[in-house]
Amino acid sequence: MVFAAFASFAQFNKGRMLVGGSSEFRTETEKSKSGGTTVTDGRWTNFSFAPRFGYFVIDNLAVGAGLSIGLGKWADENDNDDDYTSSNIQFQPFARYYLPQGIFFQGQVGLGSGKTNYNDRPDYKYNLSSLAISAGYAFFLNDNVAVEPSLGYRTTGWKNKDSEVKDIDSGLFLQIGFQIYLGNK
Numbered sequence: 001m002v003f004a005a006f007a008s009f010a011q012f013n014k015g016r017m018l019v020g021g022s023s024e025f026r027t028e029t030e031k032s033k034s035g036g037t038t039v040t041d042g043r044w045t046n047f048s049f050a051p052r053f054g055y056f057v058i059d060n061l062a063v064g065a066g067l068s069i070g071l072g073k074w075a076d077e078n079d080n081d082d083d084y085t086s087s088n089i090q091f092q093p094f095a096r097y098y099l100p101q102g103i104f105f106q107g108q109v110g111l112g113s114g115k116t117n118y119n120d121r122p123d124y125k126y127n128l129s130s131l132a133i134s135a136g137y138a139f140f141l142n143d144n145v146a147v148e149p150s151l152g153y154r155t156t157g158w159k160n161k162d163s164e165v166k167d168i169d170s171g172l173f174l175q176i177g178f179q180i181y182l183g184n185k
Contacts, residue, residue, distance in 0.1 A: 011143075011146075012056060012062070013183075013184070015183055017053070017054065017183050018064070018179045018180065020148075020177060023050070024050075025047050026045070026046045027044065028043070039078070043074070044075075046073075047072075048068055048071070053065065060100075068089065069087075073085050074086075084116055085116070088128055089112045089113065090130065091110065092110040094106055094107065094108040095107050102137055102138040105135050107133050108132045110129060110130035111127075112129075113126065127159045132155075132173075133153055134173075134175070145179070145181075148176070149176050149177070153170070153173070155168065
């Protein structure tokens, strides 16, 4: 048992690198309620992929950056033909601290831009910023490869490039990451 704990601790030594990323699939249904009637307005489907690279600056602490690429689609359920697609990209620096058991805590910021393509009106271009904190576990498949589920809280802001309109969303998220740990243990 002591040997297993030491072996997992050695994964997070100064000078090692981590290469990998995470992906997220999200689907949401928006409903309106008036009186006793509930109507489904539409469905939002979103997929994002975030490759990342990090470097252990000291034992247990990795810093690095990733690039989040997101694609989404809104399907209107009310025959208003308000369907649209969106795409965005963010640069995301992060810091991650590991406990010897493989549990980690991560903080991440993001800056980028996006565009929503509507069927019947001009495109909506926006600046994008985010802040996320999470906790997870590095489940090692072998000495260098880990699957990393994590649970966190994220807040994201969108600001229209042509006006002062700003939207803010926040909430919990669940991610599955995949990392390869490179370098000497």
